[in-house]
Amino acid sequence: MSSHAAADRVTALKSGPLRGEAVTPGDKSVSHRALIFGALSIGETRVTGLLEGEDVLNTAAAMRSFGADVERTGSGAWRIRGVGVGGFSEPENVIDCGNSGTGVRLIMGAMATTPIAATFTGDASLRGRPMGRVTEPLAEFGAQACGRSGGRLPLTLMGAANPGPVEHRLRVASAQVKSAMLLAGLNAPGVTTIIEPEPTRDHTERMLRGFGAEVSVEETKDGRVIRLVGQPELRAQTVAAPRDPSSAAFPVCAALIVEGSDVLAPSICLNPTRAGLYHTLREMGADLTFENLREEGGEPVADLRARFSALKGVETPPDRAPSMIDEYPVLAVVAAFAEGPTVMRGVAELRVKESDRIDAMARALEACGVKVQEDADTLIVHGRGADGVAGGATVASRLDHRIAMANLVMGLAARDGVTVDDASPIATSFPGFEALMTGLGARFGREGA
Numbered sequence: 001m002s003s004h005a006a007a008d009r010v011t012a013l014k015s016g017p018l019r020g021e022a023v024t025p026g027d028k029s030v031s032h033r034a035l036i037f038g039a040l041s042i043g044e045t046r047v048t049g050l051l052e053g054e055d056v057l058n059t060a061a062a063m064r065s066f067g068a069d070v071e072r073t074g075s076g077a078w079r080i081r082g083v084g085v086g087g088f089s090e091p092e093n094v095i096d097c098g099n100s101g102t103g104v105r106l107i108m109g110a111m112a113t114t115p116i117a118a119t120f121t122g123d124a125s126l127r128g129r130p131m132g133r134v135t136e137p138l139a140e141f142g143a144q145a146c147g148r149s150g151g152r153l154p155l156t157l158m159g160a161a162n163p164g165p166v167e168h169r170l171r172v173a174s175a176q177v178k179s180a181m182l183l184a185g186l187n188a189p190g191v192t193t194i195i196e197p198e199p200t201r202d203h204t205e206r207m208l209r210g211f212g213a214e215v216s217v218e219e220t221k222d223g224r225v226i227r228l229v230g231q232p233e234l235r236a237q238t239v240a241a242p243r244d245p246s247s248a249a250f251p252v253c254a255a256l257i258v259e260g261s262d263v264l265a266p267s268i269c270l271n272p273t274r275a276g277l278y279h280t281l282r283e284m285g286a287d288l289t290f291e292n293l294r295e296e297g298g299e300p301v302a303d304l305r306a307r308f309s310a311l312k313g314v315e316t317p318p319d320r321a322p323s324m325i326d327e328y329p330v331l332a333v334v335a336a337f338a339e340g341p342t343v344m345r346g347v348a349e350l351r352v353k354e355s356d357r358i359d360a361m362a363r364a365l366e367a368c369g370v371k372v373q374e375d376a377d378t379l380i381v382h383g384r385g386a387d388g389v390a391g392g393a394t395v396a397s398r399l400d401h402r403i404a405m406a407n408l409v410m411g412l413a414a415r416d417g418v419t420v421d422d423a424s425p426i427a428t429s430f431p432g433f434e435a436l437m438t439g440l441g442a443r444f445g446r447e448g449a
């Protein structure tokens with residue numbers, strides 16, 4: 001789906017206490033991977049808790065185009081009959097990944113070592129995002145890409161006929177690039193080695209092992225060295241997707257800044273490569289507890305309990321950025337309700353997400369009466385305290401679900417609410433966001449409604 005429905009202008013109104021259970025959707029990263037690994041396996045993979053957002057649905061459609069049999073059997077329940085490593089067939093038409101960087105980059109990796117061609121596109125946001133970060137490393141396997149200037153979509157990738165194994169050191173801290181390379185390495189004979197100087201989310205490594213591949217991870221002074229033995233037979237699995245910590249961030253952060261709130265978000269994935277936001281919130285003084293810590297489906301999981309809190313500004317170090325990369329927009333909102341400045345360092349990657357998230361949040365916060373400073377890879381928000389954010393502005397969501405949700409969360413606690421010009425991008429990662437928040441006590445308004 002390359003374009004969203006008509007703009008959906010929504011106002012979040014200052015709300016009374018948020019209370020109750022926030023049962024948030026399945027993890028987006030795990031959901032994309034479950035579909036792709038299922039498609040590359042022999043046998044029938046069953047997935048429960050799949051995130052049925054537009055991003056993941058586009059990946060499901062793409063897997064069908066490459067020859068897998070993908071079927072929805074119930075709410076969040078899916079069945080995939082895979083074609084095996086190297087078994088992708090050539091799609092008959094363009095693959096449209098919509099808004100999803102994860103979808104397009106992982107799928108390019110998954111086909112890069114099979115001798116077929118595929119053309120990829122996406123919505124206006126995805127067509128603006130850099131793809132050279134994936135196609136250049138994939139060229140080391142022999143895959144050839146031809147796209148628009150700057151390596152942008154639409155782009156055609158010709159998979160390599162005789163791929164060799166590759167040793168590659170990541171140039172950018174990106175789980176998408178790492179995963180694309182590992183997926184490509186699956187169909188290359190021999191051992192592919194990927195070195196990541198900074199750890200990024202490790203769902204691909206965990207799931208590769210779960211599907212039967214031989215993967216080793218060694219921590220060295222140069223970073224994590226990941227070795228994958230090529231051409232395994234991946235075997236179909238049952239995958240239970242845990243709940244997404246990046247989605248849970250919105251009700252949790254809303255509870256921290258809306259006076260009197262007490263919200264429980266059950267069964268949230270707390271994989272250490274994803275949990276940076278929650279540690280940062282605790283440093284800010286948040287009344288946030290991790291209850292019933294346990295393991296589910298190979299991932300650490302906990303129930304998160306968040307209560308309204310007096311917060312103070314903190315500094316987030318660059319090496320924490322990969323573990324909370326999608327959470328900075330909502331952290332910037334929380335920071336506005338804290339006392340003193342919050343300094344977010346090492347966040348340049350935010351400039352190449354669905355929008356330039358530093359610019360999007362800086363402009364939105366300023367419009368709501370909050371002072372911010374930014375440079376290429378830093379965002380500083382000068383907090384105004386629990387009751388200090390004026391709001392009252394209309395802000396742009398820029399085809400970016402996280403910008404839309406972060407600003408709606410701000411509106412629930414700001415004196416005069418906040419209007420988002422278009423909330424429709426939220427459907428990419430968090431269908432049901434507004435209903436869930438309303439169930440907790442949040443108030444939203446629509447013109448004419």
Ligand SMILES: O=C(O)C1=C[C@@H](OP(=O)(O)O)[C@@H](O)[C@H](O)C1
Nearest residue numbers: 029102173174175176177325326
């Ligand atoms: O691998 C993944 O599932 C993801 C990796 C991150 O992107 P980068 O790899 O570009 O940092 C993240 O922003 C995205 O939402 C999901």
Ligand SMILES: C=C(OP(=O)(O)O)C(=O)O
Nearest residue numbers: 099100101102103326353
């Ligand atoms: C950056 C994100 O996703 P993607 O890169 O998959 O579009 C996100 O969900 O915040």
